[in-house]
Amino acid sequence: MLQVNNITFGYSKKKIVLNSFNFTLNEGEHLCVMGESGCGKSTLLKAIYGLVNLKNGTIFWKENKVLGPKFHLVPGMDFFKYVAQDFDLMPYTSVSENIKKFLSRFYPEESEKRTQELLDVIEMKPFANTKVKNLSGGQKQRVAIARALANEPELLLLDEPFSQIDNFKKNALRRNLFTYLKEKNIACIVATHDKNDALSFADQLIVIRNNKILVKDAPKEIYKNPKEKYVAALFDDVNEITIHGKNVLLYPHHIKVVEKSNLPAIVLNTYFKGSYWLIEAEFENQNIFFNNPVALQKGETIALSFIESV
Numbered sequence: 417m418l419q420v421n422n423i424t425f426g427y428s429k430k431k432i433v434l435n436s437f438n439f440t441l442n443e444g445e446h447l448c449v450m451g452e453s454g455c456g457k458s459t460l461l462k463a464i465y466g467l468v469n470l471k472n473g474t475i476f477w478k479e480n481k482v483l484g485p486k487f488h489l490v491p492g493m494d495f496f497k498y499v500a501q502d503f504d505l506m507p508y509t510s511v512s513e514n515i516k517k518f519l520s521r522f523y524p525e526e527s528e529k530r531t532q533e534l535l536d537v538i539e540m541k542p543f544a545n546t547k548v549k550n551l552s553g554g555q556k557q558r559v560a561i562a563r564a565l566a567n568e569p570e571l572l573l574l575d576e577p578f579s580q581i582d583n584f585k586k587n588a589l590r591r592n593l594f595t596y597l598k599e600k601n602i603a604c605i606v607a608t609h610d611k612n613d614a615l616s617f618a619d620q621l622i623v624i625r626n627n628k629i630l631v632k633d634a635p636k637e638i639y640k641n642p643k644e645k646y647v648a649a650l651f652d653d654v655n656e657i658t659i660h661g662k663n664v665l666l667y668p669h670h671i672k673v674v675e676k677s678n679l680p681a682i683v684l685n686t687y688f689k690g691s692y693w694l695i696e697a698e699f700e701n702q703n704i705f706f707n708n709p710v711a712l713q714k715g716e717t718i719a720l721s722f723i724e725s726v
């Protein structure tokens with residue numbers, strides 16, 4: 417189990433980035449970390465990997481204490497792997513060689529088998545012999561993930577792992593990777609801006625705000641009962657509006673156009689979203705956003721219905 421006990425860290429004495437962070441993560445469990453840009457997601461991953469010296473608190477993986485660079489010539493924990501935003505690959509060697517770098521040369525057959533398995537996970541078999549310098553940003557990102565997995569770490573730390581990968585590949589890669597990690601019982605912490613990493617694949621979600629953990633729970637619970645607009649906005653275009661004198665948070669799919677109601681609104685804009693339209697409307701002097709199966713006319717008066725439980 418990972419135990420993060422009351423850790424505090426700042427890059428300078430004046431500015432604290434992680435303020436009294438406390439949480440645990442079980443073996444094989446997946447945790448997502450979300451929050452606005454600059455809130456400290458990457459810093460948390462660095463702290464867990466042992467790349468910074470904590471001001472206060474301790475981190476343990478099972479009975480092993482995570483020690484910062486003060487205590488290690490080569491910082492980082494042996495049973496963790498960390499994939500940073502800058503990948504750190506060997507550009508002049510092939511994709512296969514990059515993955516094999518951390519596998520034992522004494523077991524060539526086993527090493528080849530694992531490399532093929534990981535090329536499958538990242539769907540890069542056709543690029544096995546391509547030099548890394550000739551790959552796109554997203555392809556490099558996939559190789560970095562495979563390389564981190566080569567030695568089967570006990571905990572994988574991923575910083576924005578799919579940020580450079582197109583949507584089509586991203587969905588397939590997410591499914592492959594997280595299924596693979598579960599099969600191998602590899603715990604994982606993902607710092608992300610993408611709600612899909614959290615909603616579909618994480619067991620736990622941490623939201624950071626103002627240098628503190630604002631909430632930690634199952635992603636579904638956080639999505640359904642967002643503590644505040646900041647949290648709901650991580651998932652969708654949330655509306656914070658007053659209805660009948662009551663302040664509520666509503667996701668766009670909680671607002672519907674009906675034939676008749678005592679809640680009229682005027683259409684301001686419509687945005688094509690593929691399978692639906694996002695409508696911006698004025699409701700009691702408040703701008704709201706909701707999903708609709710068809711486009712609506714600018715200036716049109718519509719009747720609304722709200723599903724109040726988010």
Ligand SMILES: Nc1ncnc2c1ncn2[C@@H]1O[C@H](COP(=O)(O)OP(=O)(O)OP(=O)(O)O)[C@@H](O)[C@H]1O
Pocket residue numbers: 427428433451452453454455456457458459460607
């Ligand atoms: N090496 C550093 N030296 C000094 N300050 C830093 C350093 N790295 C990050 N910071 C600061 O620490 C804070 C947290 O940064 P961090 O990179 O952890 O945020 P983040 O949530 O991962 O952001 P993003 O989502 O934009 O990647 C920011 O204010 C950032 O400017």
